[in-house]
Amino acid sequence: MSAPLAGTGAPGPGSAPHAATATPRRAGPPAAVEVRGAHKWYGAHHVLDGVELTVPAGRVTAVLGPSGSGKSTLLRAINHLEKLDSGHVLVNGELIGVRRQGTRLRELGERAIRAQRGRIGFVFQDFNLFPHLTAAQNVAAAPVATGRRTRADAQEWARSLLGLVGLAGKADAYPRQLSGGQQQRVAIARAMALEPGVILFDEPTSALDPELVGEVLDVIKSLAGTGTTLIVVTHEIGFAREIADDVVFLDGGRIVEQGPPGEVLVHPRSPRTRAFLSRAV
Amino acid sequence: MNEPPAAPPQPAPAPAPAPAPAPARDSLPPGPTASPPAPADAHGMPFAAGGTATASAAPRRVLPQRRPWRWAATLLLLVVAAQVAHGLATNPFYQWDRFQYWFLRPSILGGLLITLKVAAYSAVAGLLGGTALALGRLSRNPVVRAASWLYIWLFRSVPLIVVLLFLYNFSALYKSLSLGVPFGPGFLSFDESHLATDLVIAVVGLSLNEAAYAAEVVRAGLLSVDHGQHEAADALGLPPRYRFTRIVLPQAMRAIVPSYVNQLIGLVKSTSLVFYVSLLDLFGQVQNMGSTFPGDVVPLLLVATVWYVILTSAVSVVQYYVERRFARGALRTPPPTPPARLRAAARALRARIALGAAA
Numbered sequence: 001m002s003a004p005l006a007g008t009g010a011p012g013p014g015s016a017p018h019a020a021t022a023t024p025r026r027a028g029p030p031a032a033v034e035v036r037g038a039h040k041w042y043g044a045h046h047v048l049d050g051v052e053l054t055v056p057a058g059r060v061t062a063v064l065g066p067s068g069s070g071k072s073t074l075l076r077a078i079n080h081l082e083k084l085d086s087g088h089v090l091v092n093g094e095l096i097g098v099r100r101q102g103t104r105l106r107e108l109g110e111r112a113i114r115a116q117r118g119r120i121g122f123v124f125q126d127f128n129l130f131p132h133l134t135a136a137q138n139v140a141a142a143p144v145a146t147g148r149r150t151r152a153d154a155q156e157w158a159r160s161l162l163g164l165v166g167l168a169g170k171a172d173a174y175p176r177q178l179s180g181g182q183q184q185r186v187a188i189a190r191a192m193a194l195e196p197g198v199i200l201f202d203e204p205t206s207a208l209d210p211e212l213v214g215e216v217l218d219v220i221k222s223l224a225g226t227g228t229t230l231i232v233v234t235h236e237i238g239f240a241r242e243i244a245d246d247v248v249f250l251d252g253g254r255i256v257e258q259g260p261p262g263e264v265l266v267h268p269r270s271p272r273t274r275a276f277l278s279r280a281v
Numbered sequence: 282m283n284e285p286p287a288a289p290p291q292p293a294p295a296p297a298p299a300p301a302p303a304p305a306r307d308s309l310p311p312g313p314t315a316s317p318p319a320p321a322d323a324h325g326m327p328f329a330a331g332g333t334a335t336a337s338a339a340p341r342r343v344l345p346q347r348r349p350w351r352w353a354a355t356l357l358l359l360v361v362a363a364q365v366a367h368g369l370a371t372n373p374f375y376q377w378d379r380f381q382y383w384f385l386r387p388s389i390l391g392g393l394l395i396t397l398k399v400a401a402y403s404a405v406a407g408l409l410g411g412t413a414l415a416l417g418r419l420s421r422n423p424v425v426r427a428a429s430w431l432y433i434w435l436f437r438s439v440p441l442i443v444v445l446l447f448l449y450n451f452s453a454l455y456k457s458l459s460l461g462v463p464f465g466p467g468f469l470s471f472d473e474s475h476l477a478t479d480l481v482i483a484v485v486g487l488s489l490n491e492a493a494y495a496a497e498v499v500r501a502g503l504l505s506v507d508h509g510q511h512e513a514a515d516a517l518g519l520p521p522r523y524r525f526t527r528i529v530l531p532q533a534m535r536a537i538v539p540s541y542v543n544q545l546i547g548l549v550k551s552t553s554l555v556f557y558v559s560l561l562d563l564f565g566q567v568q569n570m571g572s573t574f575p576g577d578v579v580p581l582l583l584v585a586t587v588w589y590v591i592l593t594s595a596v597s598v599v600q601y602y603v604e605r606r607f608a609r610g611a612l613r614t615p616p617p618t619p620p621a622r623l624r625a626a627a628r629a630l631r632a633r634i635a636l637g638a639a640a
Contacts, residue, residue: 081515114518122516128509132531132610145523174610190517 031090032057032198032229033078038087040073040253047073048084049253055246057092057197060220060230062240062261065250066276071233072125074250075200078231079120080113091120091198118146121191121199126207127183129175135162135186136171142193154193161189165219181212185219192223199223201232205239237280241265249273342636379580383570384587392566393588399480399552399562400592403487404545410488411495418500429496436493442554445486449558483555487548494544502537503529534607542600546593563588 033055040048047070055061065071076082078089080097088105089096096116098105108116129138139158143149149157159171165185175183184204191199201220205213213236221243223230234240240247240261247264249257249272256270268274369375383389417429436444506529514524553564561569567585571578601619608615617625 079516081512110521114520117516117518124509124513124516126509128507128513130510130513130528130532132607134610141523141527142517142519145517145519145527176610177613194517 030057031055032059032092033231034090035074035078036088036090038074038077038089039085040070040077040082041085047253048077048087051087051250051253051255053248053255053258055229055231057229058225058227059245060224060232060243061246061248062244063231063233063248063250064235064237064240064276065256069250070253071250072202075202075231075233078198078200079117079122081122083107091116096120114146118142118194119196119198121194121196123184123187123191123199123201123204125203127175127180127187129183129187129190131175134172134174135167135178135189138175138186139190139193142190146194148194158189158193161192162186164192164222165189166215179212180208181215184208184216188216188219188223192228196228198229198231201230201234203233203235205234205236235280237265237277249276251276374579375583376577376580379577380583383577383581383584388566388570389563389584389588392561392563395480395555395560396549396552396562396564396592399483399487399555399560400545400549402484403491403552404548406484406488407491407495407548408499408541410492411497412499414492414496415499415503418496419503433493433496436490441486441490441551442557444490445483445554445558448482448486451482479555479558479560482558483552483560486558487552487555490551491544491548495541498540498544499533499537501540502533502535505536506532531607535604535611538600538604538607542596545596549592549596550589 031054033053035051035053038048038051038053039046049070051070051074053074063071063075073082077084078091078096080089083097088098094116095105097113098107099112100106129135130141133141136155136158139161140149140151140154143154143157144151148154159168162168162171165188167182167185167189170178170182170186175186178186184207188199188204204220205216208216217236217239220230220232220239224243232239232244244261247257247259247261248255249264249268249270251270251272257264257268257273264273265277268277370377414429414433417425418433420426420429510528510532514528519528552562555562556565556568564585567581571581574581605615605618616622
């Protein structure tokens with residue numbers, strides 16, 4: 001095994017995901033997402049400062065932290081929207097965005113990166129729906145473009161996914177004709193369109209009016225326990241408490257605390273977590 | 282009627298015929314409208330009419346603002362337009378009979394056809410070349426970026442007429458054009474004199490020029506697409522071709538179309554320069570006929586003017602519908618087409634006249 005990866009438990013490119021990568025803290029399901037030694041600088045600003053994270057498969061992990069703590073950068077690094085300066089990410093045992101080259105990591109080609117992103121759904125804070133396409137077309141775009149489904153098949157699939165997020169009647173509406181909460185639900189359906197094993201949510205309710213937050217959180221809740229791994233960067237501590245299996249608290253580009261919400265949110269060990277929670281609640 | 286319709290809550294001298302329905306009707310518009318004592322005439326007409334549908338609907342109708350200056354400006358413009366029309370029709374200088382003679386002459390129509398051909402070929406080639414150049418300028422490859430920038434810089438710097446004359450004299454500069462290793466053997470060669478008909482020279486010259494301008498128009502459009510759209514396409518792993526043709530370009534078109542049509546109209550008119558490479562387009566034919574029949578110069582210029590106006594108008598109509606198509610999803614409710622708007626305006630006018638007649 002190569003030097004920078006030694007001791008991280010990273011499997012070789014061909015090997016199956018193995019149990020050694022699962023979090024040692026709990027003998028739970030195998031890890032779906034692992035972040036190892038992640039560093040990221042924006043100029044002189046050290047956004048991610050050696051993040052180590054293990055997310056068990058099929059669970060909901062909430063990532064909390066003050067703004068500027070590197071939450072979004074960490075989430076975006078998981079599907080390689082953000083390139084790490086050092087360190088690496090494994091999703092279901094597969095290196096993301098890079099491959100081993102001798103003792104170093106080399107960025108993958110565009111095609112390989114696209115294939116990996118198809119296995120990781122992403123939901124943006126401000127939806128980023130395609131405004132010139134209807135809700136159903138938004139959802140059907142990726143399956144058609146990647147050649148996984150025929151146009152007709154993808155339309156049907158899109159409608160069933162929209163039904164799942166409670167928008168069966170809005171399939172032919174354009175995004176601007178929908179409320180913020182409805183748009184975000186379309187975006188969630190779109191992220192599910194390629195049936196990813198992991199879905200990442202980047203503050204999915206921050207751009208919404210308070211009365212619309214609930215409908216989006218309900219949809220995310222309905223996804224919990226379906227076998228899909230969910231990682232949710234959020235400000236909604238109540239939501240984290242209610243449905244997260246695991247809460248990660250990030251501050252200054254480091255993971256300060258990680259554990260079940262009952263521990264992290266109720267009896268935080270770190271003074272920084274305590275300070276954040278007292279301000280937020 | 283133009284007074285703000287005020288419904289009196291206590292019509293003390295209530296008209297005798299309808300004492301019972303009056304309070305019920307008056308209770309519909311709440312407080313504020315009912316505060317001042319009603320003027321006598323407002324009181325007199327609609328309420329006293331009692332019971333009919335128009336009377337009960339009338340008090341709640343909001344009348345539009347009065348716009349006296351609009352009427353004044355309309356009147357002024359009509360006067361000026363009438364003067365111009367009168368001048369055009371009666372001034373013998375324009376020689377409308379000669380205009381009529383020339384307007385559909387085969388030589389003029391032949392010139393028009395040349396103009397249309399040159400403009401259409403150059404518009405298509407220019408747009409394709411411009412799109413390629415725009416993508417080149419936005420490329421991640423620095424060499425491609427520099428090359429595209431250089432091309433645009435060069436062809437925006439050189440006047441179109443110079444480009445055309447250069448190409449026209451190309452056969453004198455290079456006897457044959459060959460594609461191959463520099464200083465080495467060529468594997469593909471053209472004999473200039475056969476290749477370069479005047480039409481080809483004109484289209485190539487205009488396209489080279491047009492591509493440089495179109496490139497910047499297309500680039501501006503591509504840059505206008507929100508960064509989040511690119512991120513969403515990234516996150517979904519959409520392949521580059523799909524991403525460009527289905528996601529980015531359709532949104533960029535909203536910004537590209539108005540500017541490119543501007544460019545296109547300029548192109549239609551700059552086709553008149555191909556006269557200098559001995560191609561007889563519409564303007565060339567007019568020029569030609571004008572030197573043969575010096576007395577008809579003015580009507581001939583009018584013929585050219587009217588044809589160019591017709592071409593530009595046709596382009597503008599196409600522009601309207603193309604813009605509408607690319608506006609899908611941009612507005613909650615798409616605006617009506619001009620015919621639909623005309624119908625709506627006619628309906629509104631009829632309604633106003635009917636209302637005026639009723640008052």
